[in-house]
Amino acid sequence: MKLQSGFLILTEVVLFFSIAAANSVSAIDTNSSTCPLDLGYVQTIPWDDSACRNYHLNTSQNGTSSNCCQTLLSLYGIAFSQRLKDTSLFQLPNLNTSIACLNTFQSVLDSLSLPSDLVSSCLNPIQFVITPNTCAGIETKQDWNNKLGNTTVLNSGCYSDLSGTVCDACVAAGQTVQADLTALDGNTSHATNCWYFTILYAGGIVNEFGPANVDTASCIFGLPIASSNNGSSGALVPALIGSGVAVAILLIFCLLGFCVWWRRFRKGNQGAGFDVEEQLGSTPRLRHNNVSVWFKIDELEKATNNFSEKNLIGRGGCGVVYRGILSDGTTVAVKKIMESDFQGDTEFCNEVELISNLKHRNLVPLRGCCVTTEEDDKERGQQRYLLYEFMPNGNLEDHLFGTMMKKQPLSWPQRKSVILDVAKGLAYLHYGVKPAIYHRDIKATNILLDADMKARVADFGLAKQSSEGQSHLTTRVAGTHGYLAPEYALYGQLTEKSDVYSFGVVILEIMCGRKALDLSSSDSPMSFLITDWAWTLVKSGQVEEALDPSLLKDGDAANPNLKAIMERFVLVGILCAHVMVALRPTILDALRMLEGDIEVPSIPDRPLPLGHPSSRYSDRTTFSISPSLSSPLLNMKDMLR
Numbered sequence: 001m002k003l004q005s006g007f008l009i010l011t012e013v014v015l016f017f018s019i020a021a022a023n024s025v026s027a028i029d030t031n032s033s034t035c036p037l038d039l040g041y042v043q044t045i046p047w048d049d050s051a052c053r054n055y056h057l058n059t060s061q062n063g064t065s066s067n068c069c070q071t072l073l074s075l076y077g078i079a080f081s082q083r084l085k086d087t088s089l090f091q092l093p094n095l096n097t098s099i100a101c102l103n104t105f106q107s108v109l110d111s112l113s114l115p116s117d118l119v120s121s122c123l124n125p126i127q128f129v130i131t132p133n134t135c136a137g138i139e140t141k142q143d144w145n146n147k148l149g150n151t152t153v154l155n156s157g158c159y160s161d162l163s164g165t166v167c168d169a170c171v172a173a174g175q176t177v178q179a180d181l182t183a184l185d186g187n188t189s190h191a192t193n194c195w196y197f198t199i200l201y202a203g204g205i206v207n208e209f210g211p212a213n214v215d216t217a218s219c220i221f222g223l224p225i226a227s228s229n230n231g232s233s234g235a236l237v238p239a240l241i242g243s244g245v246a247v248a249i250l251l252i253f254c255l256l257g258f259c260v261w262w263r264r265f266r267k268g269n270q271g272a273g274f275d276v277e278e279q280l281g282s283t284p285r286l287r288h289n290n291v292s293v294w295f296k297i298d299e300l301e302k303a304t305n306n307f308s309e310k311n312l313i314g315r316g317g318c319g320v321v322y323r324g325i326l327s328d329g330t331t332v333a334v335k336k337i338m339e340s341d342f343q344g345d346t347e348f349c350n351e352v353e354l355i356s357n358l359k360h361r362n363l364v365p366l367r368g369c370c371v372t373t374e375e376d377d378k379e380r381g382q383q384r385y386l387l388y389e390f391m392p393n394g395n396l397e398d399h400l401f402g403t404m405m406k407k408q409p410l411s412w413p414q415r416k417s418v419i420l421d422v423a424k425g426l427a428y429l430h431y432g433v434k435p436a437i438y439h440r441d442i443k444a445t446n447i448l449l450d451a452d453m454k455a456r457v458a459d460f461g462l463a464k465q466s467s468e469g470q471s472h473l474t475t476r477v478a479g480t481h482g483y484l485a486p487e488y489a490l491y492g493q494l495t496e497k498s499d500v501y502s503f504g505v506v507i508l509e510i511m512c513g514r515k516a517l518d519l520s521s522s523d524s525p526m527s528f529l530i531t532d533w534a535w536t537l538v539k540s541g542q543v544e545e546a547l548d549p550s551l552l553k554d555g556d557a558a559n560p561n562l563k564a565i566m567e568r569f570v571l572v573g574i575l576c577a578h579v580m581v582a583l584r585p586t587i588l589d590a591l592r593m594l595e596g597d598i599e600v601p602s603i604p605d606r607p608l609p610l611g612h613p614s615s616r617y618s619d620r621t622t623f624s625i626s627p628s629l630s631s632p633l634l635n636m637k638d639m640l641r
Contacts, residue, residue: 033094033096033097033099033100034097034100035097035100035101035103035104036083036087036092036097036101037079037080037082037083037101037104037105038079038082038083039079039101039104039105039108041078041079041082041212042075042105042108042109042112043108043111043112045075045078045212045214045217045223046214046225046226047071047075047217047223047224047225047226048071048224048225048226048227049071049112049114049226050226051067051068051071051224052068052071052072052109052114052115052118053114053115055068055114055115055118055121068118068122069121069122069123070222071223071224072105072118072119072122072123073122073123074217074221074222074223074224075221075223076105076123077196077199077200077203077211077221078203078211078212078217078221078223079101080128080200080204081199081200081201081203081204081211081220081221082204082210082211082212083204084141084200084201084204084205085204085205085210085211088140088141088142089130089139089140089141090130090134090138090139090140090141090197090200091128091129091130091134091139092128092129092130093129093130094129095125095126095129097129098125098126098127098128098129099125101125101128102119102120102123102125103119105119105123106118106119106120133190134190134193134197135181135185135190135193135194135196135197136181136182136184136185136190136194137185138181138197141201141205144197144201147181147184148177148180148181148184148597149592149595149596149597149598150595150597151591151592151595151597152173152176152177152180152592152597153173153176153177153431153588154170154173154174154177154198154201154202154206155206155424156169156173156424156427156428156431156432156588156591157169157170157172157173157174157431157432158170158173158174158202158203158206158207158220159206159207159208160207160208160359160360160361160428160432161209161215161359162207162215162216162218162219162220163215163219166432166433167215167218167219168434169431169432169433169434170202170219170220171219172431173202173431174195174198174199174202174220177198177201178191178194178195178198181194181197181198182194199220199221202220203216203217203220203221207220293367293368293369293387294368294369294370294371295368295369295370295385295387296370297370297372297383297385299326299327299370300324300334300370300385300387302327303324303325303326303327303332303334304322304323304324304334307322307334307336308322311323311324313333313394314333314395314445319335319336319337319338320335320336320338321333321334321335321336322334322335322336323390324387330367331390332367332387332388332389332390333387333388333389333390333391334385334386334387335385335386335387335388335459336383336384336385337383337384337385337386348371348384349371352366352369352386354437357433358428358429358433358437360424360425360428360432361424361454361456362421362422362424362425362428362454362455362456362457363425363428363429363456363457363458364388364389364391364448364456364457364458364459365388365389366386366387366388367387367388367389368386368387369384369385369386369387370383370384370385370387371383371384371385372384372385388458391448391449391450391456391458392450392451393448393449393450393451393453394448394449395444395445395446395447395448395449395458396418396444396445396447396448396449396455396506396510397443397444397445399449400444400509400510400513401444401515409513409548409550410510412551412562412566414453415510415511415551416565416569417453417454417455418447418449418453418455418510419506419507419510419569419594420591420594420595421454421455421456422442422447422455422457422503422506423503423587423590423591423594424591425455425456425457426439426442426457426499426500426503426587427587427588427591429457429499430496430499430586430587430588431587431588436496438494438495438496438498438499439457439499439502440488440494440498440499441459441480441483441502442457442483442499442502442503442506443480443482443483443502443505443506443516444506444509444516446458446459447506481517482505482515482516482517482529482530483501483502483505483506483516484501484502485497485498485500485501485502485581486501486579487581488501495581496586496587497581497584497586499587500576500584500585500586500587500590501576501577501578501584503576503587503590504531504572504573504574504575504576504577504578504584504590505530505531505573505577506573507569507570507572507573507576507577508530508531508534508546508570508573508574508577509530511546511547511548511551511566511569511570511573512530512533512534512546512547512548512570513548513549513550513551514528514530514533514548515528515530516529516530516531517529517530531574531577533546534546534570534573534574535574535603535606538570538571538574538603539603539605543567543570543571544563544567546570547566547567547570551566565596568593568594568596568600569594571600571603572585572590572593572594572600574603575590575593575600575601575603576590578604578606579606580604580606583604
């Protein structure tokens with residue numbers, strides 16, 4: 001669903017009032033004011049001007065004039081969004097300036113040979129003059145931040161590339177923010193104005209590509225984009241003839257290619273990798289949709305020095321990871337899949353395509369993959385490999401509990417940045433794509449750090465898409481003890497809140513400097529579970545005792561405001577890792593709590609601590625669920641709500 005069915009519906013309401021008001025302004029007066037808007041993009045962005053080019057020819061047809069006026073409003077709004085980005089000002093200061101800008105807008109349209117009265121017919125200069133009564137008293141970006149905070153759901157929904165289905169999440173985020181603004185304003189008649197402000201903010205402040213980007217303009221502003229075949233009628237016939245010849249030649253080559261392929265297939269000469277297309281030379285071959293790069297096994301063997309132990313950089317429950325250097329000099333992480341839920345190569349390849357389409361600064365990018373057969377690799381047999389971008393600073397666990405921690409413990413700014421980065425990555429998986437994706441194995445070893453120490457969520461080998469937003473029930477529980485949500489561990493019920501639980505555990509590990517689960521704790525006769533330990537300290541009013549001592553050694557830690565922020569992060573971690581699903585926040589709400597945009601609610605009681613004295617582990621190697629989870633004091637139905 002593009003913005004035309006989301007943002008644009010309400011924008012049309014704004015347009016209605018604009019046109020109605022314009023009836024009282026028969027023409028735009030000339031004045032001496034200058035326009036602060038940069039409208040140069042109007043001549044370069046490929047917008048569809050057909051409705052406006054035929055404006056007077058079809059005035060009797062229903063909807064034609066409004067289509068043109070809607071297009072002009074969308075096109076004009078891009079300039080306001082860019083100005084907001086440059087100056088932090090939402091609208092124009094006075095009527096004279098607004099009139100000057102509409103005159104300039106019409107001049108640019110004149111240069112495109114469009115009718116000379118479009119602007120005066122469609123847009124009213126009063127509409128673009130700022131007043132405190134426009135929406136919730138907002139006139140500047142600072143006003144917006146004072147009302148809603150520096151971060152809203154727009155930041156996760158509208159930040160990245162808005163092509164395809166990602167636009168849906170941006171639309172949903174816009175509707176949420178508009179509702180918040182209208183509630184703050186207290187006057188529902190300002191809802192359309194608040195929607196207009198939401199559009200400007202999403203395009204100018206939030207989106208990384210800026211409002212004049214084609215996908216941004218199409219999604220956020222609802223600007224119709226011209227198709228590539230909008231040539232003149234005089235050139236149409238030659239173009240069709242040329243296209244017909246090109247298609248005929250293409251069909252011939254396709255038939256010849258198919259014949260060659262069929263002969264080779266009949267001889268059993270399949271190419272390395274899952275695709276049966278032969279891959280020539282040592283260059284990776286792009287699949288037909290240009291999403292995934294499929295590598296040959298000999299390329300991976302060369303990159304990793306035949307999967308040498310010296311290049312082994314990680315080992316997990318479902319695979320091992322090697323450091324490799326491709327022929328072009330690029331350093332990659334090559335993961336050899338040892339175990340997965342995928343029933344066959346087709347399902348695996350579909351999952352690879354899914355992962356390849358995920359683009360976010362807090363996710364580890366997938367570079368490609370490889371699937372071998374018995375014939376391809378007689379020594380190893382059928383294998384599956386994934387290639388990821390290499391993260392030079394390793395994983396979070398090593399910085400918290402491994403060799404990197406001994407060299408240099410993470411500072412408070414670094415820990416704060418990691419937590420926020422992981423939250424943003426999860427918010428993208430849960431709300432930035434449809435259907436939503438549940439990671440299922442959020443833990444410190446699956447959080448990698450790039451060259452700038454920015455955190456990226458890794459290991460999507462266990463990721464699962466939800467079905468139309470519903471919970472996912474699975475007979476095979478994947479994940480890591482200590483991070484598993486109780487309802488997922490016990491019943492296999494997988495929802496977004498399962499990832500939130502694991503995220504809460506990671507927060508506690510980062511803030512407390514202790515592992516999620518320690519079966520060899522020396523200071524207690526029982527095994528240590530960080531959620532129990534931190535919850536007990538918080539309930540006894542000793543939140544500070546839960547903080548990692550290295551954080552308190554920092555010189556700035558004496559600052560009561562800084563300590564309060566650290567304690568807030570601990571509280572959010574405990575809330576996210578609550579045993580009852582209904583009491584956990586969504587990842588978006590957790591992010592807003594962490595950034596201080598909304599208050600952290602009081603921590604609700606639990607039926608029994610998971611580490612209740614009745615809970616014991618039979619030995620150091622076998623993990624069993626705490627008996628408190630089956631205690632009569634805990635209603636299982638409540639847990640699953």
